[in-house]
Amino acid sequence: MTAAGAFAPPEVAISVEGLSKKFGDRLVVDNLTMSVRRGQIYGFLGPNGSGKTTTIRMLCGLLTPDAGHGTCLGLDIRTQSREIRKHVGYMTQKFSLYTDLSVRENLEFVARLYGVPRPEDAAQQALVRLGLEGRGRQLAGELSGGWKQRLALGACILPAPQLLLLDEPTAGVDPQARREFWAQIHDLAAEGLTVLVSTHYMDEAERCHEIAYIAYGHLLARGTVAEVVAGSGLVTYVVDVARDGRDPGAVIAALSKALSGNPAVKMVAPFGISLHVSGHDADALEAAIAPFRAQEGLSWRRETATLEDVFIDLMMRSQDMLR
Ligand SMILES: Nc1ncnc2c1ncn2[C@@H]1O[C@H](COP(=O)(O)OP(=O)(O)O)[C@@H](O)[C@H]1O
Ligand SMILES: [Mg+2]
Numbered sequence: 001m002t003a004a005g006a007f008a009p010p011e012v013a014i015s016v017e018g019l020s021k022k023f024g025d026r027l028v029v030d031n032l033t034m035s036v037r038r039g040q041i042y043g044f045l046g047p048n049g050s051g052k053t054t055t056i057r058m059l060c061g062l063l064t065p066d067a068g069h070g071t072c073l074g075l076d077i078r079t080q081s082r083e084i085r086k087h088v089g090y091m092t093q094k095f096s097l098y099t100d101l102s103v104r105e106n107l108e109f110v111a112r113l114y115g116v117p118r119p120e121d122a123a124q125q126a127l128v129r130l131g132l133e134g135r136g137r138q139l140a141g142e143l144s145g146g147w148k149q150r151l152a153l154g155a156c157i158l159p160a161p162q163l164l165l166l167d168e169p170t171a172g173v174d175p176q177a178r179r180e181f182w183a184q185i186h187d188l189a190a191e192g193l194t195v196l197v198s199t200h201y202m203d204e205a206e207r208c209h210e211i212a213y214i215a216y217g218h219l220l221a222r223g224t225v226a227e228v229v230a231g232s233g234l235v236t237y238v239v240d241v242a243r244d245g246r247d248p249g250a251v252i253a254a255l256s257k258a259l260s261g262n263p264a265v266k267m268v269a270p271f272g273i274s275l276h277v278s279g280h281d282a283d284a285l286e287a288a289i290a291p292f293r294a295q296e297g298l299s300w301r302r303e304t305a306t307l308e309d310v311f312i313d314l315m316m317r318s319q320d321m322l323r
Contacts, residue, residue: 015069043208099141146177
């Protein structure tokens with residue numbers, strides 16, 4: 001075990017209150033309060049430019065908040081950032097390893113940088129753990145997106161951190177590589193590592209123990225996926241279009257147009273030959289769709305809103321709020 005590994009982490013990995021950050025006169029994180037338990041996989045979701053990266057940087061002490069306070073791994077984010085960084089693995093949005101060094105050389109370099117004892121052995125162990133043995137001599141720059149992510153993760157966990165901050169780690173990575181990446185994340189969390197991960201992918205959000213949705217600097221919802229969906233109060237109907245010879249796309253487009261003008265309908269979204277129709281007032285929504293219930297070739301059913309429905313709704317409502 002390294003010196004970092006010997007550090008006894010508290011049960012609450014992150015606990016911050018009222019964090020705010022301005023760039024110039026733009027408030028990009030507004031009064032953010034959150035806590036993350038040890039061993040949790042905590043997902044950060046929200047549109048681009050919402051302050052996810054800024055928040056991640058404040059949590060590990062790379063950026064000082066203008067207001068607010070809190071702890072990361074029991075250490076003060078304002079005054080103990082240097083100590084915090086010893087126990088945090090931070091994977092930035094950009095690949096930040098040396099493209100002209102081999103996979104093994106990159107890992108050894110990181111091990112030396114962090115003062116990991118016996119860097120060659122540590123690099124070898126990381127290669128095995130990540131299934132990269134066969135690629136030790138390959139230049140990092142020649143790896144595919146998925147393997148690059150795997151290497152970056154390997155480099156992150158080499159110094160035995162207690163907390164992983166992963167900023168959109170799987171952007172542009174194919175589905176199979178994403179799946180393997182997430183299997184690794186779950187293994188690491190099961191060993192007690194806490195993981196904070198930002199992502200745009202709904203399937204990844206569903207793999208988190210808890211999520212927070214941030215839009216334009218505001219934390220709008222948090223909890224388990226089920227809690228966030230239930231808390232949205234969103235009522236969703238799904239209507240399937242029969243394959244009866246008519247052009248289903250045209251049927252969907254016409255229906256979508258007819259419904260979206262109704263104030264009870266907050267959202268219509270086509271999914272293949274189905275349409276999701278959502279609103280907040282169940283009775284008003286029911287009344288809005290009533291005229292189309294009897295239309296031939298359409299079958300309606302009420303469903304639990306999807307996480308995507310909920311996020312889009314949250315984003316639209318926050319835009320309205322800020323207007
Ligand atoms: N160092 C900086 N200086 C000025 N503006 C910044 C800086 N970093 C981020 N921003 C701005 O702050 C907002 C939030 O950015 P960011 O935290 O990167 O959002 P996200 O990660 O959710 O996409 C954006 O509008 C971005 O342009
Ligand atoms: Mg970002």
